[in-house]
Amino acid sequence: MTTVDNEELPRAGLMPTTTGHGLLALTRPAVQSPPPAAAPRPAARPRSGGRPARTGGGVPAALLLVDGLAVLAAVAMAAVGAGDPLATLWAACGLFPLLVLLNSAGGLYRLRLSPSVLDEFPALCGRAAVAAAFALTLDRCLHGLWPSAVPEDGRRMLLLLGCQLGLDVLGRGAVYTVVRRRRRLSPRPVLIAGAGPIGRQIGAALLAHPEYGLRPVGVIDSRTTAGTAEEQQSAAPQVPILGGPEMLDLEIAGQDVTDVIVTSGGSDDATAGETVRTATRRGCEVWFVPGVPEFGAFEYGNRRAAAGDHLWGFPCLRLSPSAMDRPTWIAKRSVDAALAAAGLLLVSPLLLGCALAVRIDGGAGVIFRQERVGLDGRSFTVLKFRTMRPADEHEAATRWNISQDHRLGATGRFLRRTSLDELPQLWNVLRGEMSLVGPRPERPYFVARFAQSYPQYRDRHRVPVGITGFAQVHGLRGDTSIEDRTRFDNYYIESWSLWQDVKILLRTAASVLRPGGS
Template sequence: MRTENESVPRPGRTAPPVPAPRQNPGPPQVLYTEATFPLTLLAADAAAACAAAALATPGRLLPTADLLIETGALLPALLLLNGVGGLYRRRLSPSVLDELPALAGRAAVAVAFAVTLCGCLPERWPSFATAAGLLRLLTGYLALAVTGRAAAYAALLRRRRRAPRPVLLLGAGDRGRRVAAALLAHPRYGMRPVGCLDTARAPHPDGPPAPVPVPVLGGCEVLEREIRRRGVRDLLITTDTAETADPETAAAMRTAARLGCDLWLVPGLREYGALPYGFRRPAHGDHLWGFPCLRIGRPARHRPGWAAKRALDRTAAAVLLMLAAPLLAACALAVRLDDGPGVIFRQQRVGLDGRVFTLLKFRTLRPASAHESATRWTIAQDRRMGRVGRLLRRTSLDELPQLWNVLRGEMSLVGPRPERPYFALRFTQAHPGYADRHRVPAGITGLAQTHGLRGDTSIEDRARFDNHYIESWSLWQDITILLRTAATLIRPDGS
């Protein structure tokens, strides 16, 4: 038994080293490989295209300038077409033979584009633009690309077997048991199930299910803790369709996506629908030892183009604030002369992830109290509005100060319109899916507004349009919404 004197090191003696707590190192090698593997495929395709272009005209050595121009026309088109076609996405069961038709078709289109582009340049008709040259170019590219991809897939499968990624299963029923058993028996998929979460709400009608070959860690409430604790990078959703649509299960899926996990839906043979708001329906299928496996698209703000949207927001807001400075000054002066001091109206609104921020507008009327400002529904023809206020409302010029909110990162140019906390709570309770609008930053304009849903209009319709915008988000959609908004600014239907 240790005494008090023994627990304190004496002078001149070195205390025994305290072992550092063990950290879960995870599988860094495989994470690196899985994350950068699309770049490996892209490099293989690029090398194959360059080599095929150089070898397409045997018997004479191409000048360097000609080769660079022809390859420069071919390579970007080829890689872009392959990327758009999903040839660089992560797959659980990769197969070069399955990809061969897509590789051949996209290579033919890219070569046709390169020939057309080079033909438009003076005296730059591509050297491979003959029947024999085109045949050599296409067959050479396909042979080299297939060889390179086959070697890359073989290396990936070896690494997957050596160090599989830890995965969680959402669903401890019969399907989860069979999927877990298949993953344990077949390490080629690079997934090592470390546990499952039970989402069942009621007793199983056929009695207790068979035991799962991995530990049942609890319900959805422990998901975030287990993902962080075990270094999980994939979540397999093995619940049935009704459970997938359950709000708690949908929240668990969003939590996993927020933590950077890839989500895979493992449905039954007839269960391919009913995904909650926030996840795109998958366009490409895969399988885990015969089980259909569909990768669920990540929420909008976790997609690669989202960073470009945020950069565009702040850049455009800064430029518009400078260009619109005279108009802002004129509006401010008109409000001051028409209704006295207090030109800017500040109001609490609900934004991204339910966080409250202060929205800025030009004041169009003076509320009787702060309580009225927070809880009274805005109507378009409020009798307290003066002539300047009506003009600002009708032309939406009262929204111009929100460019400052965009510049601060509190809002976006395009997104769901933010609501006051009092009404946001009421609408969330009354309309399913309303709270899902808060998955992205609020916007100055949005898809609902371009369809006339402004002011005193249907909240259910607004929520439906806003969620559709988030589901189908793209930069081009933002541009079209901004163009439509510009065309409707003079319509007297705003509020």
């Protein structure tokens, strides 16, 4: 028996319409029309195997090697006379991992447009001092268990620190010299998004200064003219305007573009977000040149600029990869699978109790199954405990909310109020169809309707859908603004972090402990 979605179906005979405030108003149609045809699904996200090479190539590995050799050499010099090579190795093993973590957190393994070891020197000093203090503390705590190679004399400790920094600076300087030479010999193709004054100046600067290693192959902008005579004088005539944002996918693939520079002041500022998402999905490095120079000193959304990075005097912010392209996303999926498996085992008595209650209250068919739209617009079958039965298939697919439906019994109302009806979705998480945290999945009928009213609605499908989400912990469920939900969900995707998922799960648990209905 097909069952009704227990979160998003309205009372019988009512259909949702959007108000000017983005809220769904329930109205009674004269004749129920069939669902509108679903819009084309977004293209599946290309995976790493078919993406252009990221900026920098093997530079992060080279910098990591430089740091490791500097640590090992410095500890060996400080341990001269100790006569125990194992002690030297032990000290390096205590110092190097923390140094790598600190440098990585500070962006010191990310190649910039204008790399300079002098710019990095203060950060290298501070992180080396913290790592050395940690190694010294670890050595003293394990004193007697292993031969010590860390000098107790304060002057020798300073010597160790100075040797490590000196070798690190020399090594990094050599790496950056090689990088600048390679950039001149083999520049990477880059597209500029925005044909305004800033975009034209950026194109001219890249042509005049090959040390940045970026060769502009074209500009993406709906504007096809060069502007006024004064603007034409500052333009880069060798950089043609290739077309509007719709050409971005084609040009990235056709010209093997590895970098995209998004600039302010173009005619397509309103679609800059879509430009960023398209370029990121294609595996490009994305840079942002703001129209206000002071803006470069701050964060852009949740994307940080590398300190001191600039492109011929223009502040240039490197935008971080999309959520699913970050290394920590692997940890998210691992945590999802582990917690879902553990959850299914721990709450199995509760699941059995809920199933028995639904069976006694409403008869056979305790599990509700319904098609929902997930990652990249692909459909899957969501699972919930049934709280009521629909009149027919059409009602199950097209009705909005059932919180006041007279067919909702005591058991169904309790399950909805406590959110226990969502527990079977742990199986969806274990199967990889959902995540614990993400935008809530919706039925194809409503995805098509909402995407027509809110162009950013389909952007929610860039990541797997979730049992709970950023919008839900802010009270956006049931008859609430779809526009607000869309904005919250896309903000979650752009600002995603593991800690944010933890916060959402904690807030979800707190809301379950104080149920307030839906």
